Amino acid sequence: MSVEKQPSGVIHDIGYQRYTGARLGRSYATRSLYIHSLRTALGLGRGPKAKIFPWLAEGILLLVAAIVTAIRAQGGEAVLSYSEFAGQLSFLLILFCAATAPELVSRDLRSGVLPLYFSRPIRRSDYAFGKLAGMATATWLLLAVPQTLMFIGGVFSVSGVSAVWDETIEYGQGLLASALFALLFGAISILIASLAGRRAVTAALIVVAFLVTTPIYAVIQEVGSGPVKQLAGLINPVTLVLITNAWLTGDDLEGLGGNYGAIYALSTLIAILVCVLLLLLRYRKVAR
Amino acid sequence: MHRVPAMAPGNYGMPVTLIATEALTKRYPNGVTALSDLTVDVPPGVIGLVGANGAGKSTLIKILLGLLPPTSGRVSVLGMDPTAEPEQVRARVGYMPEHDCLPPDLAAAEFVTHMARMSGLPRAAARERASETLRHVGLYEERYRAIGGYSTGMKQRVKLAQALVHDPDLLLLDEPTNGLDPAGRDAMLNLIDRIGSEFGISLVVCSHLLGEVERICDTLVAIDGGKLLRAANISAMTKASDVLAIEVTEGGDALAARLSARGLDVRADGRDLLVPLAGDETYDVVLAAIAELDLPLHRLDQRRHHVSDLFRDTAGEPAHVG
Numbered sequence: 001m002s003v004e005k006q007p008s009g010v011i012h013d014i015g016y017q018r019y020t021g022a023r024l025g026r027s028y029a030t031r032s033l034y035i036h037s038l039r040t041a042l043g044l045g046r047g048p049k050a051k052i053f054p055w056l057a058e059g060i061l062l063l064v065a066a067i068v069t070a071i072r073a074q075g076g077e078a079v080l081s082y083s084e085f086a087g088q089l090s091f092l093l094i095l096f097c098a099a100t101a102p103e104l105v106s107r108d109l110r111s112g113v114l115p116l117y118f119s120r121p122i123r124r125s126d127y128a129f130g131k132l133a134g135m136a137t138a139t140w141l142l143l144a145v146p147q148t149l150m151f152i153g154g155v156f157s158v159s160g161v162s163a164v165w166d167e168t169i170e171y172g173q174g175l176l177a178s179a180l181f182a183l184l185f186g187a188i189s190i191l192i193a194s195l196a197g198r199r200a201v202t203a204a205l206i207v208v209a210f211l212v213t214t215p216i217y218a219v220i221q222e223v224g225s226g227p228v229k230q231l232a233g234l235i236n237p238v239t240l241v242l243i244t245n246a247w248l249t250g251d252d253l254e255g256l257g258g259n260y261g262a263i264y265a266l267s268t269l270i271a272i273l274v275c276v277l278l279l280l281l282r283y284r285k286v287a288r
Numbered sequence: 289m290h291r292v293p294a295m296a297p298g299n300y301g302m303p304v305t306l307i308a309t310e311a312l313t314k315r316y317p318n319g320v321t322a323l324s325d326l327t328v329d330v331p332p333g334v335i336g337l338v339g340a341n342g343a344g345k346s347t348l349i350k351i352l353l354g355l356l357p358p359t360s361g362r363v364s365v366l367g368m369d370p371t372a373e374p375e376q377v378r379a380r381v382g383y384m385p386e387h388d389c390l391p392p393d394l395a396a397a398e399f400v401t402h403m404a405r406m407s408g409l410p411r412a413a414a415r416e417r418a419s420e421t422l423r424h425v426g427l428y429e430e431r432y433r434a435i436g437g438y439s440t441g442m443k444q445r446v447k448l449a450q451a452l453v454h455d456p457d458l459l460l461l462d463e464p465t466n467g468l469d470p471a472g473r474d475a476m477l478n479l480i481d482r483i484g485s486e487f488g489i490s491l492v493v494c495s496h497l498l499g500e501v502e503r504i505c506d507t508l509v510a511i512d513g514g515k516l517l518r519a520a521n522i523s524a525m526t527k528a529s530d531v532l533a534i535e536v537t538e539g540g541d542a543l544a545a546r547l548s549a550r551g552l553d554v555r556a557d558g559r560d561l562l563v564p565l566a567g568d569e570t571y572d573v574v575l576a577a578i579a580e581l582d583l584p585l586h587r588l589d590q591r592r593h594h595v596s597d598l599f600r601d602t603a604g605e606p607a608h609v610g
Contacts, residue, residue, distance in 0.1 A: 016424060016486060016487040019409070019454065019455035021409070021410070022408075023379055023454075024408040024409075024410060025375070025408060028405075029405070029406050029408055036402055045398060047393070047434075050393075107393075111391045112385070112388050112389040112390075113391055115383070115385045116403060119353050119385075121378045121407065121408055122375070122406065
């Protein structure tokens, strides 16, 4: 039996080294915050628990996209257009926002990490924009990836250069529709999530904000008539973007927005701007 | 103008003035005056900022970080004006807040890397510096575990690491020993001492406990009610004021009277008698007096004057400025 003389793990402490490399400025820091937020929203770089919801949501959307593509390949009939895709699955989108936005901003409020951000070379508004951009991008990707799957399937089921061109334009319109959903839903949910530190509370508030006007809208659709009925969609974020998208793609607005398509588009824009403005105001004041 | 002589202990490779304020005043909209006409000029090194809760320490830190505009007066940090170029100042300053500020579900390595990038370090450098810094604060094996499972002492180390990760020229530490047990306190103070002496980084250590910061500081700034109480270089303050502590098991009063009669300025400090140490002759006088009275001498030692004594005249509590 031989006693092995193993070199005991000596750590050579080379002492503290000053950092002499590059120091990038405010825009790099804001970009880093954006990337970090996007990764957080998608559950990347975090535990398996954080991945469950975003990947489940994405899985469902991909499944729907696959089914739509398969039906189309079989029968040639597109059951769901690219821009309708987001609207039809808005409920899933709302759930995604309610689960993700509190994760992005309520958590920072709760854990008191904001002073660490604000003591770095960014401004308070940079923090708000970084988080919002991360949220909106994550929401957009959630829709854009399945839409891309539909597009790839679609290109193979049409024939002729002009048909492929038409398909590409529709696909582009679909991506734009998703972008509108992502911007408005992201802005609303981040704004609400920034109001409180408790994630469960803000998540519930986000769902309420999206759904509270749904019954009112339904009632107006039932009993209302004329302009009242046609403008009722303004009170709900889902119908607001839905009708704006329909107007943008030149779809038939019969019974939905009537002649008020432009008003819907303008309202969507204003709603996004107001949310962003309120978000900036919120982060001017927040202390912790 | 309270200008502390630049006795630059150590090589900080920086302008002679680390922080300078001139008639700095901060009044909040609700009428509270947090800082009032504060003028101070401190050289690089380890600076203790002492004052009771509400003395204006946190307000001063926020102004130094460029997070709060002063109502009037001027301020400069590392030769820059935090009101004019806050981002540039913050890129060079590290801040460790007093309260909890860590996300529980992230691993320390990932969180500190993210904070390094938020300070402008490129991706690879951020990762490298994060694990280096965590090693320096004494967290290495544990750095891939979620922060939520850390002890208070480990969390304090992560807070320090995120302030240190971008290699700042100045660290602002707000009550760094808060919530730590005595052993954790000592470890944190030793770490701060090492950062100042070995790493060559200047520090401002905020504390309401004078006894704690005086161990590690070169310069002490005491504020109270937003006003400057005193700012001085510690070695300069204490050099001429070493004292001899005498402890006799009985007859302390008689000895005090005898020493006073010999012209010594005697002061009682608990069971000890303190006399200013002028030189070897002070020992002779004291020993002669004890021998004459035939008292049982328990202890006789030279003591570095506690900074709290220096504030005795201006502040009420000896170990608690405010």
